[in-house]
Amino acid sequence: MKELLRVGCAAGFSGDRTDAAAPVVEALVASGGPAVLIFETLAERTLALAQLARRADPDAGYEPLLDDLLRPVLARCLAAGISIVSNFGAANPVGAARRIHALAHELGLRAPRIAVVEGDDLSGATQRPLLDAALGGAADGLSMVSANAYLGAEAIAAALLDGAEIVVCGRVADPSLTVGPALAHFGWARDDWDRIARATMAGHLLECGAQVSGGYYADPGIKDVPGLARLGYPIAEIDSDGHCTITKPAGSGGRIDAHTVKEQLLYEVHDPLAYLTPDVTADIGAAEVTELGPDRVRLSGVRGHPRPDGLKVNVCHETGWLAEGEISYAGARAEARARLAAEVLRERLQGLGPLRADLIGVTSVFGDDAGRQLAAQPPGDTRDVRLRIALNHAERRSAERLVREVTALYTCGPAGGGGVRTALRPRLGTLSCTVPRDQVPARHRFVPEERP
Template sequence: MKTIRIGSGAGYGGDRLEPALTLLEKGNLDYLCFECLAERTIALAQKEKIANPEKGYNHLLEYRMNEVLPLTKQTQTKIITNMGAANPLAAMRKTAEIAQNQGIKGLKIAAVYGDDVLDQLTDLKELRILETGMPLHTLGDTIISANAYLGVDGILQALKSGADIILTGRVSDPALFLAPMIYEFGWEMNDYGKLGKGTLIGHLLECAGQLSGGYFADLEQKYVPELWDLGFPFAEVDEKGNGYVSKIEGTGGKITSATCTEQLLYEIHDPANYLTPDCVADFSQVEFKTLAENKIQFQNGKGKKPTNFYKVSVGYRNGFSGEGQISYGGYDCVNRAKWAGEIVRKRLEKWDFEEIKTELIGYDSITPFDGNPEAIPEVRLRVIAKAASLEMVRKVGQEVETLYTNGPAAGGGVSQSAEEIISVLSVLLPKKLAQAQIEYMNS
């Protein structure tokens, strides 16, 4: 029975590269997928593209491709990635340029786009925002991006055309991994049982190191060995959608039923009805079986017919935020830091801030401390505020800095920042209004 191997080269936009190179060198892979987009990531990429039409792709694209392309050519491994972000065409051109500069011939590079549906939303202002229930027009002219979560269609078309490197914009995360299974095994697009199994595999792999113990580990109950040298996972899968996940022998981390279970439930609202563009996956009966150390079999993934809608991430300008931080240590540091926060808040009240928040990192910034404040050796005051202009929010950090000589004793280590807030909301768009498009270049 035919099998293929698919590796995970990244779990987010800024992920490290070494584990991906190890997979290419030692994993005997057919495909390596880099999942590098989050909801807000693509909105920020669209903002960058607005400023420079040749940008808007992942900021580590050049770094990764410089290292990956020689190994890709050597091992005949195909690369599928959403590092195209807001500008897959520019990412394709840059990748082709890197290949040419390295003297790598014979690579077919594809750009999959069509997920940018900002123009389509112009006449659909009554669409309901999923998070608030309000109509889209309530965002006014603040919208800067709208990207639909496309499925496997564009990637499949590129694979059928012989592409070696495929750079997409916004597609669903599992689609990066599902597409090569459909292509290699000839699965029908209405065989939802197999699509559900493939979506399960894609979901397990999409966050890379998380399946190997990253974001899973703690020192007492869930210890993960050699976390500093975390190995990224791969899946070996057969034409029925069965197989196992593992990692390269000798790399750090661990893949167990527990790490697989945590990743299975990661970002899943309803395990029995995980909505994706290609199917509604059902993970409710999934079981994991240990075949050997770091070798876990998956089984009982299922799927149903997909909905008629794409989820669309809408990025919009949401004002500006300014921040200032300062540390206090030693005797009575908690009360001195609280006092400093009150001083800054009083100073900021003379201006028209939409919101002002103060917190003590190490005391109440995540969970309230209910013990003896005198037992805390140091805290860091964080003041953050929101306003309509960048000029105004810069006052936050400036006021925190003046605590050096105008606040409680022994404050130090001030930092300050100010930036525009890009927020993300979601709407549902009929699938007929978005279609994948593909262009190619050869090295």
């Protein structure tokens, strides 16, 4: 039986804290055993925005915070033999790999062996027939920004077995960042569904960073979390059967207990008996969560079934322009003035399409684009109100009208409005489909290319 593999996660999305990695790395070093550091930085919209950034600059398109994430820990990881696996390659894994090489040089480090995983990007002309077949009529007239398949763990494992110290991915399934190192370390068969499913759920617990450490769990007076400002990011100790124990760096803030683990275990799981991933269909129907001690929780009892025949693909496409405007009203009759401003804007922008009006602090989260919720909410006497107005339109010129009309409220009334802020940006839509697995070959290669 091989010794435990420890996998620490230092990011749960693009824009996460950049000081999380150092305590995780120190905890991994202190453990003295095989260890991997992962950064999960992708979401559906994140990848589309990365593709747009690459259109503007061919050298861009990877995680914007790459330097900030890696600079504090790169030297320590290379010296301690801690592998780094991440999807921060986004739309440009090769560009990310080159930037990491440059960063290592700037830090006076030796050149690391960096592998990139490719095959997820289906936005090229040669893949369009594949997408058209999968989307059917929904593909007609689509102005596509990105199309990416959710790859699994096999290419990550192959890269690590080939000697990669850093593996840079684009779109892989979030749990696969953990499954890949486990496959490489333990040498499991690719159809060892139970073990792969257990590693998948270990990756699922890690993938959102500090959520499992109490971040997304915290609710004052109901679910209190100590040290929320200095949350410790999670570490999974995975054994040779795939079972895991979730913990965090000693002395860090947050909490890991049966409650936080159960919440994260069920997070975004559509069917607990059949959680579909590219690597396996995981079944947590008989899973057991056991507290072993302070900030140490073991997950066991996960079962696995054969992986799906197809791979999920997200297609992001242009859907017009989103125009937004905000203005504040305060003091006596503030809410009434904000409601009147919304009525004025609805009248002046009539015919452009649905106009969403939110009274932040009164009706916003539970609002709706048709304005029904706002109309149903009895007028109150809130004395501090922020009005938000939003419009989506296919044409930029029409969307710009909202921006001008909100600004005009300064002098056109109602009285006392101030603090106007407006924004206009392209809006993206997402379509999902599945494609045959054998039509999306994943592969890895080293950057720079290694010669015999």
